[in-house]
Amino acid sequence: MRIYSFYEKASRAFNDHPSLSKVLAVVVVSGGTGGGLLAYSDSKSYNVEQAVSSPNAENKKKKLVVLGTGWAGTSFLKNLKNPSYEVHVISPRNYFAFTPLLPSVTVGTVEPRSICEPIRKMVKKKDVDISFWEAECLSIDPVTKKVKCRSTQDADSKEKAEFAVDYDYLVIAMGARSNTFNTPGVEEHAHFLKEVEDAQKIRQSIIDCFEKAALPTLSEEERKRILHFVVVGGGPTGVEFAAELHDFVNDDLVRLYPKVKELVKITLLEATDHILNMFDKRITDFAEEKFHRDGINLQTGSMVVKVTDKEISTKALKNGGQISSMPYGMLVWSTGIGARPVIMDFMKQINQGKRRALGTDEWLRVEGTGEIYALGDCATIVQRKVMEDIGEIFKKADKDNSGTLTVKEMQELVDDVLERYPQIELYLKSRKLKSIVDLMKDAKGDASKESVELNIEEFKSALSEVDTQMKNLPATAQVAAQQGTYLADCFNRMEECEKNPQGPIRIRGEGRHRFKPFRYRHFGQFAPLGGEQAAAQLPGDWVSIGHSTQWLWYSVYASKQVSWRTRALVVGDWTRRFMFGRDSSRI
């Protein structure tokens, strides 16, 4: 499970503290020349080129603005090596968080700071001019090529400065928000688990529930309600949180809050029939059995329809849709993601209003814009369908304009076509065919023939089913990190590939694409199940479950840490947990 590609380089970070006089030069010098407070205005937006000290050399640099410091943005920045850009990073968080460990942070198995690395530290080794501004993006204007931002400090102050930043290239990597599917009461009463702050709040809230249940004023019924923890969403995050919570309660809390063991209840609600349904059935079965043994109450086929401060109403998706309700003390909502408001506004501007995430082409460029790229959870790659281009493919391949396609003609174009339309390869695999030529032969009904000729209608019919194999990529750290690396690589070779394009032949145009399209490589996925057991599904349907898998998980997650500091801290946290348990101080 290769989540993060810069592990190799991170090992150099330790004991490596070069002086960084250039990193923030732009920011500080600009203040000197700018004079007073420069608020946002269209006519006088913040222009970095005016401010840099050496206009001759620097003016040639193109301004590259990166929004976000999550997996996608950070992976992009770490891998960007081309010094011909002036990079401005804008994010409300001045750190990168290793989000796969967030469920561990909710109960103190790992401390919040152990999974955070300041973004300035991560990008400071570059020769590239990178400045960071802690601000949130308010709007993107693709016409004037400006991003409007607002400082995140002083939440209640009038000082919250707004400013605008010009860009030549814009990389949108802002991630997503939790999706409540407009279920009433969720926004107000549920905890989410996307940010480090969310995990900290969950931790406090768990302790609050135990302290509250220990007070002398409560009835037994109230105590039971307060100690009922509900998790909505049977995906890896929800399952891992439920498992961590179960371990926290049984390993640590029951010792300090005896007698509550009989009162504590953990419920996991899942709308479909099984938890972890993106995993192999063996894993799902194991997880469900383990949760059953652990006494975690598993309610599948049950959808939350309403949440109040003390009750959750659910609707059974079978058996006539019966509505029932349960009292609860704490609710963690971990099901599905949605687009952030600023992304939704931007999508409306560029006529993508009906999408759920920013649509990009296979090179991560946002459809309908110039030089705007989007990656990670805020974006989705809209793979071109073969059937949309079938006429052009036929024409490109039929070099002699004979109106029929021979095997030889097809073979000349086959590599480019397979690169451009990865669904063809998936389809061939699913049909257990070796090549597209076999498909052509198959279409003619005679696979033994050496030479086949297809006219356009026969060609269409041969490929008519391939688009059914198109799949959206999952919203995971793995995808985001690979996209960041890919895009950085494109920017690194931008000038080179303009001259010598390396991508596939343009089917609808002339020449070749500059770059090869992004291709995701799946390295597998873990599902920690608590009690020092985990499940892993690796490529090739390789499934591993149990205690040894938990140790594999430990070693993979330790190795994937982004710095020696966080690696030492995370391993230290695990060791501390083994020796002393988890802390239950309410801070």
Next chain:
Amino acid sequence: MRIYSFYEKASRAFNDHPSLSKVLAVVVVSGGTGGGLLAYSDSKSYNVEQAVSSPNAENKKKKLVVLGTGWAGTSFLKNLKNPSYEVHVISPRNYFAFTPLLPSVTVGTVEPRSICEPIRKMVKKKDVDISFWEAECLSIDPVTKKVKCRSTQDADSKEKAEFAVDYDYLVIAMGARSNTFNTPGVEEHAHFLKEVEDAQKIRQSIIDCFEKAALPTLSEEERKRILHFVVVGGGPTGVEFAAELHDFVNDDLVRLYPKVKELVKITLLEATDHILNMFDKRITDFAEEKFHRDGINLQTGSMVVKVTDKEISTKALKNGGQISSMPYGMLVWSTGIGARPVIMDFMKQINQGKRRALGTDEWLRVEGTGEIYALGDCATIVQRKVMEDIGEIFKKADKDNSGTLTVKEMQELVDDVLERYPQIELYLKSRKLKSIVDLMKDAKGDASKESVELNIEEFKSALSEVDTQMKNLPATAQVAAQQGTYLADCFNRMEECEKNPQGPIRIRGEGRHRFKPFRYRHFGQFAPLGGEQAAAQLPGDWVSIGHSTQWLWYSVYASKQVSWRTRALVVGDWTRRFMFGRDSSRI
């Protein structure tokens, strides 16, 4: 510097997890019998005796309520071994915090959780029935012997349950609050440094200032203002914080925020002429010189008179009291403590309204109440004056009622008198006299004589100056911890000492006091000065300054940790800081 006396026992904590079925039995069972929610009312206050399961055995237990889990309260609970009490601990914090490391927490040298230990964990090894309720004390009623409390959870909820607890003995160890001396604007704009949360807020605020100053919209003047950190109070806490901040900026932040080095300014304001004025002059001089070399702006003789969101107004205490003002970005207020509102209300009830802290006798009993004890920062020992009791002392000593006191008569009472009035010993020391008999001889003007006889007037004149040596104890962790240990020892031997009193002879009454009065033993004090240097003043005017003292500081503070867990974490944090520096993620 022996801050905490239970170090010896803490070593047993590791790998020692007995089952604790009794600790919370009272709380949980009471819920079962109580039925509904039992709100506060005078007629139906929460009575633990009604609820305990075994009335015959348990009803005999006296109810001991402890308010607070700071140094005093925790030290009391750790040392309480007498199983004949039913103990209820009430505090808004479910943990003990090792407060002397708070300045280190403000900049991330030590993590907040490394100095916190759950109070339930600390007291769970006892045979004593101890239950903890996370609640704040709202009022104390010494007439009905009830404490009114309110749950601290759900700050905005109506649920905040109020309840009352009966007591037979009450131990008040609620600490103090920061004192703003009613300086306008301090409450609103300053940071304090008393709680773990304060330290966490300061840490965020420092990073906020640096991130804000890095934004492109600010003028040079604004940047300078934002990066001006002001500390008010030149005591050990203020000095240590200023030193830690200086190290954080210079060791860590300047690498990530280059060019700000010239803009950052740290100012330490002190009203008197010198910082650290409770220390030896050598330490003060060294500290002032070091701060001067470090570029920390030291303004002594300057009192803050007003604070707004961006400016601090100060008044020079000399040279005509000139008022001046300085722009600032962050202010930490660390000068003086005051009584908490609930303590002030209680003081009014018991006619102590004019005091600054709860006055107790030398046995830590609150004056004017029955079995209420107060210790730590919320209390002050009102030492009985010799001159108030001089007639009774004379009468007690003059056994033959001759109207004159011989050396022999005095010698019989001298140990009790010295124990009851410690100021006499201090006075003898200051006059370099060996014993009270020397003082008597001295009064007669002839020290060579073997036998001296004094009448009452001569006796009065001999002792007339001794009360000038009375001193209030400092509000330190050391004092609070020693008081807790002392009081626990009294409770442990309560029955025994009722029968066989071990204290000095009662001067105004008959017989002896049950216990020896509390006597503080000063083990010295540290002042960390940053840059791996510290100063220490140990008993006997032994002064140590420099790098080696910092290592002494490390070893003392590591050894004084209250558990193996916190010890491992604090040492781990120091190691992490040495290897990787301090984290600047804004979480």
